[in-house]
Amino acid sequence: MIDFHAHLPHMLTLLKHLVETESPSNDKAAVDRVGAIVQEECHRLGAEIEVIPNTETGNHIIARWNAHLPHQPILLLHHMDTVFPLGMLERMPFYSKDDKTYGPGVLDMKGGIVISLAAIQGLQQARELNRPVTALFTSDEEIGSGTSRALIEQLAAQAAIVLVMESGLVDGSIKVWRKxxxxxxxxxxxxxxxxxxxxxxxxxxxxxxxxxxxxxxxxxxxxxxxxxxxxxxxxxxxxxxxxxxxxxxxxxxxxxxxxxxxxxxxxxxxxxxxxxxxxxxxxxxxxPPLPFNETNQAALAKAQQIAATHGLELRAGGSGGGSDGNFVAPLGVPVLDGLGAVGADYHSEREWIYTTSLASRAQLVAALLRDW
Ligand SMILES: [Zn+2]
CATH class of the missing domain: 3.30.70.360 (Alpha-Beta Plaits)
Structure with missing residues (x-):
């Protein structure tokens, strides 16, 4: 089994870099600065990168691994924008204390970006990244996903399953329904x-x-x-x-x-x-709602089975708030949401994650990418 706790220092360094590069949705230049970091990291991990340009909001980024293999890819879904205006960092600086890490967007959802990339890196090092994986990083989730919705739907329609890297519930549960x-x-x-x-x-x-x-x-x-x-x-x-x-x-x-x-x-x-x-x-x-329908009940059961073989417990809950996972549900493609960092108080100055959840979630996501 890959030891993701050994990856934690690197994960925290990348998370700090992403969080300290503030990225309010309506500031294209700011979101593109996060996009540049994401591209650099994906490039380092050997991805094929495609940039979907935008004029008003930040560019969207698609990173693909093993695209030449015949299986359906797993789609990892992320957004790079946050609800926080430029300058919030002064009032809510990035820092870690005890098992918590604070800062604008640590939970929603820069932690999720770090987890996906660590999972990919861990699998690559173990030579276990054996299937196509597509990662989409969008720029406008917090303002309704106006420029990214069609892209999300297009990539999701081709996927075996969509894993949404939004925050998990504070008790560690993933999200299998959203309103x-x-x-x-x-x-x-x-x-x-x-x-x-x-x-x-x-x-x-x-x-x-x-x-x-x-x-x-x-x-x-x-x-x-x-x-x-x-x-x-x-x-x-x-x-x-x-x-x-x-x-x-x-x-x-x-x-x-x-x-x-x-x-x-x-x-x-x-x-x-x-x-x-x-x-x-x-x-x-x-x-549209993301209901806990038969497709997603089956997806959860399969994910729980995979998690169990790695000694991981996978619990499920839901949220009254929407995410880009909502757009996937009507396509009939399985979607599991809330696979990102575990924490609470998102969209507030107190936003925080459990630091070690970066590692435990990377382990979970790596297991799903390997064994799905
Ligand atoms: Zn979010």
Whole structure:
């Protein structure tokens, strides 16, 4: 068995380099700097590298090993961008203490990049990298994967399985389900009037919207994992005017694919409750759900079997948050998510990983790449 704990110092050095190269999604030059490090590392490991150029966001990078072999590749999925703006490093510097390592993006998901590359390197050194492996490093996951979605789907469709190197749950579980994500805007129009002199001529858009919010709240159904959350509300201008406009914005999470149509229909069916007002609704689904369906149940069982032969325990959970793994599910290709570093508090200044999880996850990923 490969001793990945011996790789830890090198893994930490690379992680420090990646984290200290800050990479907010909307800063192309910054994300491309991480891309340059990733290319250099993949090149060092003998990969064939393909760069997919982007004008607005960072370039995407594809690295391929053993592409000449006939089997279907395993796809390792990563993103290089983080939610943190440039300069966050001053407030949350990269450092390790006890068994924890801190810094912007250590968990989400620069740790995952380091784990994949260590797994490949370990297998190469042991001469056990015997199948095609494709690694995709995208630049815009944290802003919805607008420029990478088609590429993810294209590479995933050819893969035997997709391993998403997003963070694991804090207890070490991987993620076998994720909720699908959508959003909506409800715009209400009424009629303005002087609140003192002609109040009866007014049609209060806020009152109308208040009614609609209560209707929207009824669409949540915990029994099937669906939530519809009004998160923002705006309306009116000053206190002595009957408001003629009000807007609500919200977030939709679904676990079952068919819930998308139910929620969209229900939102679009909203009708004004009071006379002379109008209600206009827009609904957008960004990521479909990644359900724990038969395909992924079989994938988990197989992964657990492989892990067990290496003396590793593999537990599974899920997340209400989406990832690029969500795009894979509708293709019918097996996908296991959350194979990256183990930690918590992602997207916050406290973001951290268990340092030794870099090694234990590299061992798990190497086992899956070797024996799948
Ligand atoms: Zn992520």
């Amino acid at each position: 699908g994500v959508g959003d909506f805007i409800v715009k209400v129009k009424g009629r303005a009037a002087h609140a003192g002199g002609e109040h009866e001529k007014g049609r209060n858009a806020i009152r109308e919207l208040a009614y609609q919010v209560l209707e929207i709240e009824k669409m949540t159904d915990y029994t099937v994992g669906t939530t519809v959350n009004v998160g923002v509300i705006r309306g009116g201008t000053v206190t002595n005017v009957v408001p003629d406009e009000a807007v609500a914005e919200g977030d939709i999470r679904i676990l079952l694919p068919q819930e998308a149509a139910r929620i969209e229909a229900a939102l679009k069916a909203l009708k004004p409750a009071f006379p002379d007002t109008s209600v206009e609704v827009t609904v957008t689904f960004n990521r």
